[in-house]
Amino acid sequence: MYAVNFIGLNYFNACTVGQRDVLTPNGTPGSGKDDDQVPEHFASLFIDEDLCADDDWWPEQKHVRPVRLEIKLGEFRTANVIEFRIPAKPDQYTEPVDLHFPCRDRTLTNLNLDNGLPKLQTMGFVLDDRPDAIAKIPLPGGTLEVFRFGGATLVRWLISDHDDPITITAHDGKKARRVMLKKSDGPLPAEIVFSNTVDLLAPLVMPTQSQNMGVASGGTMPVMHATSVAGSMHNHGSAGHFVLYAKLDKDRNEQKFESPKLPDPMKLKGAPFSNAYLAYLSSLEETPDPPCSGGCC
Amino acid sequence: MSDNQAAKSTAPAPVESYGRQDLVTGTIRKLLDERAGVVRSLVELDVQLEYLFYDLSSTKDDPQDVERYDGTLGVTREFVNDYERPIGLLQWIDLTGRFQAAGEDQGNVSGQRWGSGALISDDLFLTAGHCFRQEFRSWRVPERNGMPISPAEIAPLMCVCFDFQIDGDTGQTRPEVCYPVIELVECSPAPEDPNSTVDYAIVRLGRDEKSGTLPGKMFGSLHVAKTDLTVKNASLCIIQHPNRAEKKVEAGHLLETRDGRIAYNDIGTFSGTSGAPILNGITGEIAGVHIKGGALPVGGFNSGTAIGAIRAKSKALANL
Numbered sequence: 001m002y003a004v005n006f007i008g009l010n011y012f013n014a015c016t017v018g019q020r021d022v023l024t025p026n027g028t029p030g031s032g033k034d035d036d037q038v039p040e041h042f043a044s045l046f047i048d049e050d051l052c053a054d055d056d057w058w059p060e061q062k063h064v065r066p067v068r069l070e071i072k073l074g075e076f077r078t079a080n081v082i083e084f085r086i087p088a089k090p091d092q093y094t095e096p097v098d099l100h101f102p103c104r105d106r107t108l109t110n111l112n113l114d115n116g117l118p119k120l121q122t123m124g125f126v127l128d129d130r131p132d133a134i135a136k137i138p139l140p141g142g143t144l145e146v147f148r149f150g151g152a153t154l155v156r157w158l159i160s161d162h163d164d165p166i167t168i169t170a171h172d173g174k175k176a177r178r179v180m181l182k183k184s185d186g187p188l189p190a191e192i193v194f195s196n197t198v199d200l201l202a203p204l205v206m207p208t209q210s211q212n213m214g215v216a217s218g219g220t221m222p223v224m225h226a227t228s229v230a231g232s233m234h235n236h237g238s239a240g241h242f243v244l245y246a247k248l249d250k251d252r253n254e255q256k257f258e259s260p261k262l263p264d265p266m267k268l269k270g271a272p273f274s275n276a277y278l279a280y281l282s283s284l285e286e287t288p289d290p291p292c293s294g295g296c297c
Numbered sequence: 298m299s300d301n302q303a304a305k306s307t308a309p310a311p312v313e314s315y316g317r318q319d320l321v322t323g324t325i326r327k328l329l330d331e332r333a334g335v336v337r338s339l340v341e342l343d344v345q346l347e348y349l350f351y352d353l354s355s356t357k358d359d360p361q362d363v364e365r366y367d368g369t370l371g372v373t374r375e376f377v378n379d380y381e382r383p384i385g386l387l388q389w390i391d392l393t394g395r396f397q398a399a400g401e402d403q404g405n406v407s408g409q410r411w412g413s414g415a416l417i418s419d420d421l422f423l424t425a426g427h428c429f430r431q432e433f434r435s436w437r438v439p440e441r442n443g444m445p446i447s448p449a450e451i452a453p454l455m456c457v458c459f460d461f462q463i464d465g466d467t468g469q470t471r472p473e474v475c476y477p478v479i480e481l482v483e484c485s486p487a488p489e490d491p492n493s494t495v496d497y498a499i500v501r502l503g504r505d506e507k508s509g510t511l512p513g514k515m516f517g518s519l520h521v522a523k524t525d526l527t528v529k530n531a532s533l534c535i536i537q538h539p540n541r542a543e544k545k546v547e548a549g550h551l552l553e554t555r556d557g558r559i560a561y562n563d564i565g566t567f568s569g570t571s572g573a574p575i576l577n578g579i580t581g582e583i584a585g586v587h588i589k590g591g592a593l594p595v596g597g598f599n600s601g602t603a604i605g606a607i608r609a610k611s612k613a614l615a616n617l
Contacts, residue, residue, distance in 0.1 A: 039435075070591065073555040073600065150590070151540045151568030200434060241435070266360075266540050266567070273593070283591030285427045285496075286571040287412060288541055289435065 002166055002181075002190040004101055005273060006155040007281075008197035009041065009244050011120065011295045012113055013127065014139055020108055022137040023127075024096070024196045025247040028088035038241045039198050042085055043134045045168065045179065046193040046277040049080035053165060055179040061085040065201050067280040079276035084179055086135050086170065092247070096133040098171040101192075104161040105141025116146030116153060116268050117296035120245055124256045131248035135170075137194070147271035150282060151289040154271040166190060191275040198241075200281060245295055360545035360565055363536060364465030371548035372534045372578045380581045381546065382516045383416035385459040386538045387424055387572060388475070392454065396439045404437040404445075410541035411455065413573035415583060417499070417521055418617055419513030422457050422478075424572030425588055425602075426485045426498040448488065452481035452500050459516045462544035470543055476502040476512045482613050495557055496588045497607045498572075499614075519574060521614055522582040525605040527554045532578025535587055539567035548578055552598055557606030559585040562598040566590055575601050 011023045027041020049064065063083045068076050086097050142159040166181040181190055243254040273279070361367065363381040368374040392407035414424030429452055431438055431445035438445045439454070461473040480501040486493040502512050526533075531551040539545055549563035559575060566573070566587055575585035585601040592599045608614050 069597075070600075071596075073553050073558050073560050073598075198434060202434070264540075264542070266542060270565075279591075279593060279597060282593065283589055283597065285425070285588055286566055286568050286590050287425075287428060287433065287436075288409065288568045 001158065001160045002162065002192065003273075004157040004159070004192045004194055005271070005275065005278065006157065006294055007149060007152070007193065007195045007278075009241060009294065010155070010194070010196055011127075011133075011245065011248055012117065012139075012144065012155065014108060014110055014113065014144065014296075020139040022135075022139065022194075023131055023133040023248055024086075024135040024137070024194075025244040026089055026092065026096075026132045026134040027196060027241070027244050027247075028134065038244055041196055041198055041241065041244065043196045044086065044194070045084040046081050046195060046275065047084070047179065047181070048191075048276050049082050051181050051190055052082055053180045053182040055084070055177075057084045057170075057177050057179060058087055061087050065277070067201065067276050069276060069279055070283065079279075081275075081277045081280075087172070089132075089134060092132040093130065095173055096131075096136040099135050099137045099194075100169045100171075101137070101157075101159065102162040102166055102168075103140045103142055103159045104163065105159060108139055108141050109143040111143060111145040112268075113144055113146055113155065113296045116263055116265075117155070117294050118260055118262050120257075120295045123260065124253075125245065125248075126250040127248060128250045128252075132252075133248060134196075146268060146294070148265040148268040149271045149278070150286075151265060153265055153268065153294055154273075154278075155294050156271065168192070191273055191278075193275055193277055195277075360537070360539055360547040360567075362463040362465070363544050363546050364463060366546050370534075370546065371532055371550075372546070376534065376578070376581065377536070377546050380519060380534075380576060381462075381536050381544060382459070383513070383518050384536045384544060384574065385414060385416070385422065385457045385512075385516070386410055386461050386473075386541075386544070387412040387414055387422075387428055387478075388456055388458055390454055390456050390477075392439065395454075396441075400442045402437075402440040404439045406436050406438055409436075410538065410569060412569060412571040413537045413587070414457065415574040416502075416513050416516060416518040417583070417614075418518050419511040420502050421482065421613060421617075422500050422502055422512075423521070423574065423583065423586060423607075424498050424500065425586055426487075426496045427588070428572055429481060429484050429498055431488070448484050448498075449481045452478050452484075452498075454478075455500075457500075457502055457512070459512060461538065474505060474512075474515065476505055479503040483611055485610055494602075495606045495610055496602045497586045497611070499611065519576070520580075520582045521608075521617065522577060522580075522584050522604045523608075525554050525603045526551060526559070526577055526584040529553065533561055533564060533584065534576040534578045535564050535566060535570065535573050536576065537566065537570040537573035537587070539565075539570055541569040554603050557603050557609075558600050559603040560598040560600045562592040562596075564592075564599060566599050 009025050014020045024043045065081045065083050066078045068078050070076050142157050145156050147154045165183050168179045170177045242260045243257045245257050246252050246254040366377045389406045389409045392403050396403040412428040414422050417423045429448035455478045456475045458473040458475040460471045464471050478500045482499040482501050484498040485495045533551050534548040536546050547564045549561050552560040552562050570587050573587040574583045577584045585603045587601040589600045591597040
């Protein structure tokens with residue numbers, strides 16, 4: 001058994017007969033008519049380094065991200081999480097990367113997506129024949145359930161029956177890349193995070209320090225300064241990044257998504273997880289999150 | 298065919314000893330394989346059971362509307378009735394029409410419900426310092442010439458609303474009563490000391506537009522503890538606006554107080570709880586200000602700034 005936890009903007013296309021997949025709207029710049037409207041989003045796998053056995057991911061898209069977790073007051077441990085990013089598409093017409101998770105289950109159970117996620121179709125969304133998605137993830141079986149994660153949502157895909165060791169493959173039309181996990185021997189099953197958000201690990205820099213932009217974070221990759229992330233964002237009011245779903249819409253109309261009515265995440269059960277990246281995100285200051293929720297058909 | 302040859306061909310073939318051994322060892326091997334398979338299945342079942350138990354334990358966040366509180370979280374209904382009124386919601390005002398001059402940008406925070414906090418006098422409101430920060434990962438505060446405005450300039454762009462809660466009788470949201478923030482009295486961490494771990498702010502509120510009264514006259518105020526609460530498992534209560542929603546109550550126990558911080562791991566807090574007062578569950582005094590999440594079914598804790606650390610920095614509290 002293992003779990004894939006989806007956070008950020010992902011469209012769960014599991015309502016139409018014969019169509020069962022996740023489409024991840026492309027948030028990398030330069031691919032859409034309104035790409036200056038929202039800050040850059042990254043579609044990435046986040047996996048605890050301890051879980052990873054081997055990989056041949058795109059070398060420039062693989063980043064070791066140290067996260068600092070407070071174990072007791074004032075006592076910290078650093079856990080390395082590996083971010084496997086999906087490369088930016090050269091243009092919006094490029095096919096999305098096919099991301100496959102091993103799953104022998106052939107029955108897909110949807111526990112509560114209809115109630116827990118906003119329904120894009122009620123906003124006039126029509127899935128484009130050639131959506132500007134950066135990733136497409138088939139959902140052959142398993143169980144989907146939406147949980148509360150902070151002020152937003154997390155969708156857990158639980159897979160009981162699968163090949164071992166767990167090997168995730170990504171096809172970009174040229175070559176298949178893979179990430180192979182170690183066989184889990186811990187008390188909990190392996191957890192993989194698939195995220196489509198801004199870079200949430202980039203350090204915040206106060207304006208007085210911002211002259212040092214471009215300096216590496218102390219981790220193993222240079223990070224984008226928070227100001228430069230936000231600085232490219234025009235005002236979408238409370239819609240925040242939700243308008244990115246327009247990248248999947250037939251007429252690419254962002255206005256449809258500017259005032260989303262999101263289900264109340266407080267009515268959902270809190271997400272269960274042990275992944276270090278999620279643990280880090282849940283330990284931050286508790287000011288509000290912008291609406292950046294997974295969507296449902 | 299000779300007689301000898303005929304006898305050989307009709308006699309039953311002797312059972313070769315190595316064949317029988319092979320059969321037995323083969324069967325043993327098969328049974329051992331089956332046993333190993335069963336053990337593997339048991340291990341996998343154990344893992345699945347463990348995960349499902351873990352999954353169940355994630356239901357522990359259970360805040361309740363203050364006026365509909367059933368008294369089961371660890372503090373009494375009377376306690377909540379006595380102390381909830383001075384607790385309010387910090388909110389950005391509507392910025393429409395502002396920051397329109399050349400080089401100005403309104404940001405994307407207009408009207409956003411932002412955090413929680415409590416009145417500590419007729420007009421002073423205690424909350425979290427990071428609510429007035431200039432940089433957020435996904436939000437942009439107003440800017441001038443490409444730089445975010447200062448915390449002192451941010452504060453008067455906010456208001457504090459009381460009574461934003463579900464009416465216990467009607468089930469409807471009460472009309473909120475809002476007061477302008479007129480001054481950032483104290484704030485830590487300050488821009489010049491961004492690494493300070495003492496996270497709190499005190500803002501001064503103006504009068505209600507309609508009645509002309511100060512908020513404390515209408516909603517009362519909470520007492521601020523003189524010293525840190527350090528008794529492990531002491532009762533704590535956080536009355537808050539979780540996820541920017543109507544006011545709710547959660548309660549639990551103190552895990553630890555150390556180095557100016559206070560930790561707890563059985564009190565559900567959420568985005569928007571920042572700044573909520575951490576109340577001593579017996580006396581109702583403010584023992585700290587909530588800052589961070591982090592409690593998980595597998596460990597971790599939530600935390601706030603302990604009142605001792607705030608008192609050590611605050612002149613306003615000394616003058617109360």
